[in-house]
Amino acid sequence: MPKMSDSKWSIYLSIFVLLCIIVSGLAAPLIMPYNPFQPDMSIRLQSPNSEHWLGTDALGRDMLSRMMLGSRNTIILSLVCTSIAMTAGGIIGMLVGYYGQTADKIYNVICNIFQGIPGTCLMIAIAGFWGPGIGGLILAVVISNWTGFSRIIRAEVIRIRQAGYIEGLICLGAGDMRIIFHHILPNLRGIMLVLGTQRLGRSILSIAGLSFLGLGIQPPAPDWSVMINDSMLYYRSAPYLVLIPGCGIFLLVSSINNIGKHLERCFGWHKNEVRPE
């Protein structure tokens, strides 16, 4: 276990890095030094120098400008995917956890089915069947992620349901919806926040993987994983073309993971899931 001062320092660093990435993504049109779409073959494959701080890619486009713009798609898409998956998984988990019995049995079978196909395989297949594009990407990530959310939410709802105050509310004649939305939902906020942050990092990695395989965000949109895929042909002569976007993904995901870990410690909630995905 790291010391408290240690983790405080790392959490501030993570927030700082995350803010830098978000701000540079938002303000990219204002602070970009060059046009990220403008190819210039006379300056192609330049390593980092004073004019192009992060060098230029195979078509002579400025890497720094592309890196700034490249975070946008990833962040927005991962937020959309995670929030859809969390809403769907949360609602299903809450209803199943609250009503239990038959619903619970059916739910378990459905969950086993969805978890029976390896997550990445299902994701690749859905994105492949849908055809390249953002719709397929979102569908793929949501379908392979909602079970993870709903299982944990369900377990938590079952735990809360057994509490004395819920029994008291039932005795007072409170309706199901009132109990769910006014008394169970507020108790789930912490868990939702922790889970959401943790899954956000994971879904960024999934989206990056799919885009790398050419199934997600399509070039010429500047996206970090698409940039890595584009420069696969040149990584022997210009390894920085792979390293720089790779570092971008790493910094983004590791800062989100760090914040997630910190939140987990704050809310005193530790996941105890044996099943991944």
Next chain:
Amino acid sequence: MSIQTIQFIKNKIISLIPVLIGISFITFSLVFITPGNPEDIILEQSGMTVASEGERLQLRQELGLDDSFWVQYLHWLINVLHGNLGNSFHTGRGIVEEIYMRIPYTTIIACGAIGLTTLFSLLYGLVSNYYSHGRIGRLLSLYGQVCLSVPGFLIAIMLVYFFCEVMGIMPSGGLTDVSGLVLPTISMSLISSVMIGQVLNRQLALELDKYYCKVARLRGLSRKRILLEYALPNAVMPVIAMLGNYTGAILGGSVVIEYIFSIPGLGAMALEAIHFRDYPMLQGYVLFTGIVYVMVNSIVDIVLYAINPKMDLRER
């Protein structure tokens, strides 16, 4: 084998049936999210640029596309149960045959990756637990954080760069001999071994906190001996369960790895299928990986139950 174990196996097999049917249903319905009509895709593949309306209708009839969804599903399911997954749009060969050809490559990599993952995760868990208060433990937890924040493809590319380009001691692709196996398996096992190693570390910490370990410590046994002989056998069960689950991650991860190392395995088959819009092939891939994954997990569950019937891992 005790009666309970046999009963457990029986229940397991019965509970498998709805899951397998569900997987087949998902696999089948995936076709319906594709843009465009199947007959157009087939005609496009066969090179006919402009197909007449009559040809299209005839093909529709041949494929049974005018039947209702459920009738089509039933037909497809019956064919699958007879071991007939249809023919590939692209190569024209049977899908089963195609998968059969690809299996050896993926099996070799997957087995290597699972072996390495087991080894690395045991090492990671044990070492980071033993030195949890020292510098080594801190370093290992940092390494774990890095591994969990890097996409798998980046690790593979970096390994290729360092070992093939800079040092020049490994082939960068293909599976011609054993040395071609090293980099793919290592890059597949690095991330999952950290995940499993961290679980092992947590479990070990939980076990070491219990009385039997504390008593053993009071009796004067060395920390190393308690860790290896007392805590490890009890902490390793959830780890075995996780290893079963990670076959799924490995099957999925093989797509990226086979793409980077140009190995003609199942993952490469899936990518080719996507590229050529070869939907029956992609269906075959999903169905096959799903069945393998479910089977492996069930076998792991049964083994775990046989080792220790008191432990029901799924309830945790």
